[in-house]
Amino acid sequence: MRVMTLISKKIEAVQGDITTLEIDAIVNAANTSLLGGGGVDGAIHRAAGPELLRECRTLGGCPTGEAKITKAYKLPSRYVVHTAGPVWRGGKKEEDTLLKNCYLNSLSLCQQNKIKTIAFPGISTGVYRFPKERAAQIAVTTVSGFLKNNTFPKKVIFVCFSDQDLLIYQKTRNYSGNHG
Ligand code: AR6
Numbered sequence: 378m379r380v381m382t383l384i385s386k387k388i389e390a391v392q393g394d395i396t397t398l399e400i401d402a403i404v405n406a407a408n409t410s411l412l413g414g415g416g417v418d419g420a421i422h423r424a425a426g427p428e429l430l431r432e433c434r435t436l437g438g439c440p441t442g443e444a445k446i447t448k449a450y451k452l453p454s455r456y457v458v459h460t461a462g463p464v465w466r467g468g469k470k471e472e473d474t475l476l477k478n479c480y481l482n483s484l485s486l487c488q489q490n491k492i493k494t495i496a497f498p499g500i501s502t503g504v505y506r507f508p509k510e511r512a513a514q515i516a517v518t519t520v521s522g523f524l525k526n527n528t529f530p531k532k533v534i535f536v537c538f539s540d541q542d543l544l545i546y547q548k549t550r551n552y553s554g555n556h557g
Contacts, residue, residue, distance in 0.1 A: 382547050388533050390546035395536040396424040402456040402495040409461045411439050416503045425450040442478030446486050458483045462501030480519040487530040496534040513549045
């Protein structure tokens with residue numbers, strides 16, 4: 378972790394590799410099969426080892442916008458929350474709502490499993506081409522709202538793979554004006 382930005386008391390953004398975080402849960406930007414892929418999904422499966430895929434095979438996939446939880450095996454986190462983000466198709470195919478659901482359903486698993494700390498990558502902002510600023514705005518707004526009304530998680534970290542992605546979250550903090 379090189380750079381950290383506080384978005385609110387319970388939300389921070391960092392630049393780094395999500396697979397290195399010693400935290401209760403990390404979120405995987407998966408696909409509906411839950412059987413692995415490229416990007417952050419590939420990195421998580423590589424770092425967790427083959428047992429993660431074995432558990433994922435038992436889950437029967439994950440519809441877009443929903444989330445499922447597994448153990449984290451060789452990763453330094455305790456759990457992996459797998460969510461399937463929407464593919465960006467121009468913005469009129471409910472992409473915003475589906476992305477919001479990814480965050481809400483992942484956070485609900487924290488409430489259910491009493492998970493205190495969770496880290497999100499920029500779901501859908503890689504291969505799935507969701508515009509990054511728009512995605513960050515949805516992520517910050519949705520997480521802020523959830524934290525106000527629930528006891529878990531206690532802390533949320535947005536993990537940005539590049540410095541440029543971190544800059545987007547820093548700007549989002551300024552726009553949202555949320556410091557609660
Ligand atoms: N740590 C943090 N962020 C990362 C890392 C990492 N190690 N690696 C990539 N990112 P993507 P998607 C960022 O493409 O758009 C897979 O094949 C990356 O820079 O991983 O939801 C799945 O199986 C980007 O900002 O996920 C699906 O088929 C963000 O993570 C599909 O890709 C998400 O990029 C999902 O596409």
